[in-house]
Amino acid sequence: MRRTAQLLLLALGSAIAMASASHKRGLVFVPNEQWPQDSQIWVKPGSDLTWYYNYKPKPDKFEFVPMMWGKVDGTAFLDNVTQVIDGGRNISHVLGFNEPDGAVSGGSNLDPESAAQIWVTNMEPLAKRGVKLGMPAVTGSDRGVKWTQNFARECAKVANKNCTFDFLPIHFYGSFEGLASHMGSMSASFPNVTQWITEYNWDNQDLSTTQSFFNTTCEYFDRLDSVARYSYFGSFRSKVSNVGPDAVMLNNDGELTDIGSWYLGGSATGVNPQSAAGKSGASILAAVTAAGIVGSLLALP
Ligand SMILES: *[C@@H]1O[C@H](CO)[C@@H](O)[C@H](O)[C@H]1NC(C)=O
Ligand SMILES: *[C@@H]1O[C@H](CO)[C@@H](O)[C@H](O)[C@H]1NC(C)=O
Ligand SMILES: *[C@@H]1O[C@H](CO)[C@@H](O)[C@H](O)[C@H]1NC(C)=O
Ligand SMILES: *[C@@H]1O[C@H](CO)[C@@H](O)[C@H](O)[C@H]1NC(C)=O
Ligand SMILES: *[C@@H]1O[C@H](CO)[C@@H](O)[C@H](O)[C@H]1NC(C)=O
Numbered sequence: 199m200r201r202t203a204q205l206l207l208l209a210l211g212s213a214i215a216m217a218s219a220s221h222k223r224g225l226v227f228v229p230n231e232q233w234p235q236d237s238q239i240w241v242k243p244g245s246d247l248t249w250y251y252n253y254k255p256k257p258d259k260f261e262f263v264p265m266m267w268g269k270v271d272g273t274a275f276l277d278n279v280t281q282v283i284d285g286g287r288n289i290s291h292v293l294g295f296n297e298p299d300g301a302v303s304g305g306s307n308l309d310p311e312s313a314a315q316i317w318v319t320n321m322e323p324l325a326k327r328g329v330k331l332g333m334p335a336v337t338g339s340d341r342g343v344k345w346t347q348n349f350a351r352e353c354a355k356v357a358n359k360n361c362t363f364d365f366l367p368i369h370f371y372g373s374f375e376g377l378a379s380h381m382g383s384m385s386a387s388f389p390n391v392t393q394w395i396t397e398y399n400w401d402n403q404d405l406s407t408t409q410s411f412f413n414t415t416c417e418y419f420d421r422l423d424s425v426a427r428y429s430y431f432g433s434f435r436s437k438v439s440n441v442g443p444d445a446v447m448l449n450n451d452g453e454l455t456d457i458g459s460w461y462l463g464g465s466a467t468g469v470n471p472q473s474a475a476g477k478s479g480a481s482i483l484a485a486v487t488a489a490g491i492v493g494s495l496l497a498l499p
Contacts, residue, residue: 219463220420224263224429225250226397230438236452240433246463249427251293251396253304255279263332265293266320268306275320283327292324293367293396294334299345303440305337310345314352314361322362330364333388335396338370338380347387363388365426369397371441374414385424395419395428402442405471412457430461436471443472450474 227250229237240247255264255278264282266275283289297305298313308316313334321331334349336342353361366388370377381393400411412430419425432441435448447458449469456466 219246220416221248222419222425222427223247223416223461224427225433226429226431227252228432228434230434233435233452236435236448239448239452239454239458240462242462244463246461249429251429253296255282262287262289263291263293264289265296266316267296268298269308269312270316270320273319275316276323279324279329283329289329291330291332291365292321293332294321296335297337297342297369298334298349299336299339299342310348310352313349314356317349317353317361318356322357325362325364331362332365332367332394332396333363333391335367335369338368338372338377340383342369343380343383343387346384350388363391365392365394367394367396370395371397371399371401373400374411374418377415378418392426393424394426397431398428399431399441399445401445403444405444408442408444409457412460416460430457433458446471 223246225240225247227237227240229252240250249263251263251265253265253267255266255275262282264275264279279289279292294317295306295308295313297303298308298310299305301307317334325331333346336345350361350363366384368381368384370380377395377398381395384393385391395415398415400408403411415428419428430447432439432445433447435450435452436443436446437450439446447455447461449455449471451474453469453473454462454464454467455469455471457471458469459465459467
């Protein structure tokens with residue numbers, strides 16, 4: 199990716215005007231042991247990100263939303279989160295099971311009946327402490343919608359009252375139209391429940407399709423009052439991506455791609471997601487400069 203300085207400056211100038219900060223923006227944090235330095239990218243001054251989750255009940259880095267990923271014994275999740283809160287950390291929201299309707303690709307594979315038992319034991323006590331609870335995040339499918347309906351019914355049986363669902367996390371992989379339609383189905387099942395889009399992308403598309411999907415969705419989520427937060431998938435390098443080589447925020451050298459930089463409130467970097475080490479030194483400078491210009495929204499604990 200060779201670019202002239204002049205081109206970069208032009209790109210920088212227009213992107214500064216266009217880059218828009220969003221307080222809704224968060225991070226699905228997928229650290230990689232091989233490149234621990236990549237984790238620092240998300241907490242640089244100027245980053246747009248205000249929250250994150252990591253599929254676990256305990257924090258890695260900055261402001262944190264715990265997740266009860268799957269099946270737990272007894273009150274193990276509740277105990278873990280209580281420990282984090284009692285340790286002085288401000289936990290205001292927690293996420294429920296990760297894709298319990300799925301057995302593959304990271305799904306936690308739980309039937310609604312067992313899930314309801316675990317929920318009432320581990321999540322409802324947190325609601326009593328004022329923590330807001332996110333409904334389990336099912337796969338973006340009709341099967342997923344059905345799972346949440348069964349789960350809500352089972353949960354009410356176990357709890358002898360309707361369970362607490364303060365917000366509705368949504369996962370979706372596919373076109374913008376598909377995503378919007380899925381959000382509609384979820385809101386038909388759970389009217390008036392605020393949505394968080396906690397995993398989304400149009401996976402395995404070419405770069406320009408991916409970028410235009412990215413722009414359209416950010417604009418849509420920012421505009422809708424019913425969407426409180428969103429976190430783009432994924433925050434990892436191209437060669438370890440499970441959603442296609444162009445869907446990522448880092449290239450193979452850990453540099454921010456255009457999407458990665460836009461997501462943090464910066465300008466285009468011109469870094470091709472599939473490029474390898476050392477191909478785009480000038481682009482890093484552009485990203486860092488732009489990130490410095492956009493004000494810091496990060497609230498580090
Ligand atoms: C609770 O925390 C411990 C220690 O970090 C961990 O091993 C365990 O898996 C956690 N349990 C749950 C249910 O999150
Ligand atoms: C905890 O975080 C929430 C959400 O970010 C915020 O509204 C609240 O004021 C915070 N509370 C404290 C004690 O910092
Ligand atoms: C419980 O939820 C169901 C639908 O999910 C609703 O029809 C019913 O009114 C709710 N009951 C209470 C007591 O809120
Ligand atoms: C729920 O949403 C519908 C559609 O937006 C709206 O008409 C209705 O007033 C809302 N109900 C409540 C209780 O907020
Ligand atoms: C996406 O938005 C950025 C500005 O944030 C703009 O520079 C770029 O041209 C847009 N790309 C597409 C494909 O819409």
